Amino acid sequence: MARVVVISDPHLSPTHGFFWDNWCRACDVVNRLAPDAVIVSGDLCINGPESDAEVAFAAKALRRLKPQVYAIPGNHDVGDEPPGQEPDQIIDGRRVKRWLSVFGADRFALPAGNWRVLGINAQLLGSGLPQEKEQDDWLDAELAASSSPILLALHKPLFLQSPDEAEITATSINLEPRTRLLRRLRQAPVKVVVSGHLHCQRDVVHEGVRYLWAPSTAFLVPPQEGAEANLGILAIDLGEAGVRVERIAVPGLVSYDLLELKGHGRYAYLRDMPPCPPPA
Ligand SMILES: [Fe+2]
Numbered sequence: 001m002a003r004v005v006v007i008s009d010p011h012l013s014p015t016h017g018f019f020w021d022n023w024c025r026a027c028d029v030v031n032r033l034a035p036d037a038v039i040v041s042g043d044l045c046i047n048g049p050e051s052d053a054e055v056a057f058a059a060k061a062l063r064r065l066k067p068q069v070y071a072i073p074g075n076h077d078v079g080d081e082p083p084g085q086e087p088d089q090i091i092d093g094r095r096v097k098r099w100l101s102v103f104g105a106d107r108f109a110l111p112a113g114n115w116r117v118l119g120i121n122a123q124l125l126g127s128g129l130p131q132e133k134e135q136d137d138w139l140d141a142e143l144a145a146s147s148s149p150i151l152l153a154l155h156k157p158l159f160l161q162s163p164d165e166a167e168i169t170a171t172s173i174n175l176e177p178r179t180r181l182l183r184r185l186r187q188a189p190v191k192v193v194v195s196g197h198l199h200c201q202r203d204v205v206h207e208g209v210r211y212l213w214a215p216s217t218a219f220l221v222p223p224q225e226g227a228e229a230n231l232g233i234l235a236i237d238l239g240e241a242g243v244r245v246e247r248i249a250v251p252g253l254v255s256y257d258l259l260e261l262k263g264h265g266r267y268a269y270l271r272d273m274p275p276c277p278p279p280a
């Protein structure tokens with residue numbers, strides 16, 4: 001059996017340190033759990049698309065984790081896939097390059113017991129960037145090569161309620177890239193898909209695949225239908241007999257409410273708020 005811990009959406013920043021204490025507490029719990037691997041499933045930053053310093057700060061913050069760490073980017077790290085939420089925060093080559101220059105990779109593959117764990121850059125899906133094609137080719141090769149059950153990690157969920165939902169939204173992967181990805185996942189032994197981004201927790205099975213939404217360590221937003229408003233981390237035990245998932249509550253984690261934090265409309269984005277650096 002192998003244990004993988006998922007930490008999601010810590011939203012760290014050297015200038016806007018609202019969630020720094022939560023991050024430190026989550027790291028302490030993960031270090032005590034001593035899993036085989038830690039996946040940080042995106043949104044490590046608040047304004048990574050526009051800031052070298054934020055991406056560098058997030059990478060440095062990962063050093064608090066003692067187990068092997070695999071980080072994949074979210075929209076707050078490399079920008080949204082188009083059309084996105086804001087025209088000036090769309091993923092582009094410069095933003096991908098910034099992430100790669102600091103983290104070295106935006107995807108990973110690792111063995112975990114008798115399982116295979118894959119992570120991809122969700123923000124490339126539907127981007128049309130050359131890196132999307134490169135990632136597709138890499139994923140095809142990984143999927144084709146594995147006879148082991150596979151857990152796939154990515155920042156955004158593939159869908160909210162149903163794979164055929166067509167609404168263009170920044171909450172999940174859009175229909176066209178989702179359909180292409182699902183077609184390939186169905187041809188491989190993909191058993192679990194874990195994502196972040198929505199800052200709530202859910203665990204559902206769809207067409208034999210278990211879809212896990214990992215909670216954030218930073219703040220809550222009103223949960224999507226069928227999801228729970230939880231903060232924390234996920235421990236996923238991958239064994240021959242199956243998968244066991246547990247949300248681990250982190251003692252002392254502060255349940256920040258995003259709307260309250262942003263002054264109920266006073267600030268559109270966290271990056272617009274007055275600086276409050278984390279303690280040195
Ligand atoms: Fe997030």
Ligand SMILES: [Fe+2]
Pocket residue numbers: 042043074075076155196197198
């Ligand atoms: Fe996100």
